[in-house]
Amino acid sequence: MAAMATKHGAIFSRPGNGISHFAHLERFDVPGETMLGADSHTCTAGAMAMLAIGAGGAEVAVAMAGEPFYVKMPEVVSVNLVDRFPPWVSAKDVILELLRRLTVKGGVNRVMEYVGPALEHLSVYERATICNMTQELGATSGLFPSDDMTRRFLWAQGREKDWTTLGPDADARYDEEITINLSTLEPLVAKPHSPDNVVPVREVAGTPVRQVAVGSSVNSSYRDLMVVAQVLKGKHVAPNLHMTMSPGEVPVKGPHAVAAGWRRGPHADAGSARYLKGPYASQRDVHDGPSLQDIHKDLPGATSRRGWRERCF
Amino acid sequence: MLLKLADNVSTDEILPGGNEVLPLRSNIPAISEYTFAYVDKTLPARAREKGGGFIVAGENYGQGSSREHAAIAPMYLGIKVVLAKSFARIHESNLVNFGIPPLRFTDPADCDAIQQGDRLELPEIRAALEAGGSILVRNVTKGREYRMTHALSPRQVTLLLAGGLTLFLQRKWRQLP
Numbered sequence: 207m208a209a210m211a212t213k214h215g216a217i218f219s220r221p222g223n224g225i226s227h228f229a230h231l232e233r234f235d236v237p238g239e240t241m242l243g244a245d246s247h248t249c250t251a252g253a254m255a256m257l258a259i260g261a262g263g264a265e266v267a268v269a270m271a272g273e274p275f276y277v278k279m280p281e282v283v284s285v286n287l288v289d290r291f292p293p294w295v296s297a298k299d300v301i302l303e304l305l306r307r308l309t310v311k312g313g314v315n316r317v318m319e320y321v322g323p324a325l326e327h328l329s330v331y332e333r334a335t336i337c338n339m340t341q342e343l344g345a346t347s348g349l350f351p352s353d354d355m356t357r358r359f360l361w362a363q364g365r366e367k368d369w370t371t372l373g374p375d376a377d378a379r380y381d382e383e384i385t386i387n388l389s390t391l392e393p394l395v396a397k398p399h400s401p402d403n404v405v406p407v408r409e410v411a412g413t414p415v416r417q418v419a420v421g422s423s424v425n426s427s428y429r430d431l432m433v434v435a436q437v438l439k440g441k442h443v444a445p446n447l448h449m450t451m452s453p454g455e456v457p458v459k460g461p462h463a464v465a466a467g468w469r470r471g472p473h474a475d476a477g478s479a480r481y482l483k484g485p486y487a488s489q490r491d492v493h494d495g496p497s498l499q500d501i502h503k504d505l506p507g508a509t510s511r512r513g514w515r516e517r518c519f
Numbered sequence: 520m521l522l523k524l525a526d527n528v529s530t531d532e533i534l535p536g537g538n539e540v541l542p543l544r545s546n547i548p549a550i551s552e553y554t555f556a557y558v559d560k561t562l563p564a565r566a567r568e569k570g571g572g573f574i575v576a577g578e579n580y581g582q583g584s585s586r587e588h589a590a591i592a593p594m595y596l597g598i599k600v601v602l603a604k605s606f607a608r609i610h611e612s613n614l615v616n617f618g619i620p621p622l623r624f625t626d627p628a629d630c631d632a633i634q635q636g637d638r639l640e641l642p643e644i645r646a647a648l649e650a651g652g653s654i655l656v657r658n659v660t661k662g663r664e665y666r667m668t669h670a671l672s673p674r675q676v677t678l679l680l681a682g683g684l685t686l687f688l689q690r691k692w693r694q695l696p
Contacts, residue, residue: 244585244587245584245585246583246584246585246609248585260585260609261585261609261612262585262587262590262609262612262613262616263585263587264587264613264616264617264684264685265612265613265616265684268684268688273688276672276674276675278608278670278672310527310579310582311527311578311579311582311605311607314579314605314607314608315608344579344582344607344608346608400527
């Protein structure tokens with residue numbers, strides 16, 4: 207792969223560089239640009255105000271060879287986010303709430319455009335979580351505006367020069383408008399075997415689990431991992447529990463997360479850190495009994511046979 | 520008709536990921552043995568026995584990921600056409616790119632009526648795709664006829680008639696000066 211990338215003038219991201227969507231956010235994504243990727247969760251870059259669309263590998267290869275990429279003109283839906291999260295509610299609950307309302311086909315041939323006063327408080331990583339799982343709605347893409355939060359993120363990456371402001375026109379019209387009041391949300395979880403099988407966490411609280419898999423392309427920023435680390439602080443993972451961790455943003459903050467949080471937390475018990483796309487792509491840990499995973503999906507054969515999915519911390 | 524499926528069948532169900540399967544990505548004959556592994560293990564063997572066939576599915580077939588092996592492996596097993604109520608965007612494109620027509624039922628009740636093992640014929644599919652009208656499916660077992668349609672762009676129909684994206688581009692690029 208490295209030789210081929212060199213031959214064709216592409217950048218090869220070496221193993222250990224973290225999950226691709228995070229590497230893109232931190233190193234490459236630029237507001238207002240477009241992106242085509244051979245991964246359905248390419249739309250994660252919508253967090254950087256990019257129209258980013260996932261496609262099949264052949265389609266991407268052909269586009270790299272100079273052929274146009276064709277996509278059916280989607281409808282545009284505005285998702286108006288208002289107010290602030292209550293404790294223990296986070297970005298993943300926003301997208302789970304959308305999945306609960308719209309189902310896995312509710313976004314087909316649509317682009318979800320996230321707007322509203324709550325954006326002032328939503329970090330680029332939280333936006334990335336929402337954009338990533340916008341794919342689970344079946345949507346063509348999802349995107350956020352580029353605002354001061356985006357500028358601060360790029361500044362922190364040493365790329366402030368890449369920032370431009372970008373947002374909806376004052377007279378923008380949408381095919382449909384949806385409002386989510388963040389203050390009314392509660393922690394949500396998707397039960398097997400579809401990401402739209404969403405119930406409040408309280409309905410399944412207390413269920414014994416055999417596996418806990420933290421981190422994936424949707425939900426493994428420094429903050430996400432630190433929350434888990436704090437929960438585990440001073441405790442050990444139960445001997446009959448299999449636990450894994452897949453950090454998303456290794457180059458920038460991953461080592462710090464490991465140093466500051468995870469060594470105090472599950473340390474060796476949390477299994478080896480997997481710098482791939484997460485337990486979903488890098489392994490299939492099939493265990494007997496329920497599995498709790500903060501992954502965008504747990505489909506039969508993809509991760510485990512009986513998973514509790516998409517709980518986010 | 521080799522396999523009847525419900526709504527929202529994902530690419531992971533069509534071709535699973537995980538440690539066992541993903542290392543085989545470049546080995547199409549080997550990876551095709553895992554097609555529908557968690558849905559119906561017997562499918563690859565039955566497809567070989569019958570020399571290929573058809574798949575019938577409900578709404579939103581191929582949702583989930585962009586995994587194009589979910590189109591390549593069925594192609595390798597001789598799946599000629601997928602008949603569904605609707606398709607997910609990326610998988611629909613992937614099917615076209617690998618020369619498998621994704622056809623949609625004009626009447627969803629027809630989909631419900633078809634049973635696994637029914638003998639289906641698509642006698643005029645090429646002509647119908649060229650002409651742009653509906654596409655006839657004859658259910659020989661049940662003595663019924665269904666009308667299919669598609670949601671493809673004129674370019675995608677051209678790709679299908681060429682046998683897929685690779686063959687289409689081969690032809691196009693050879694004609695360049």
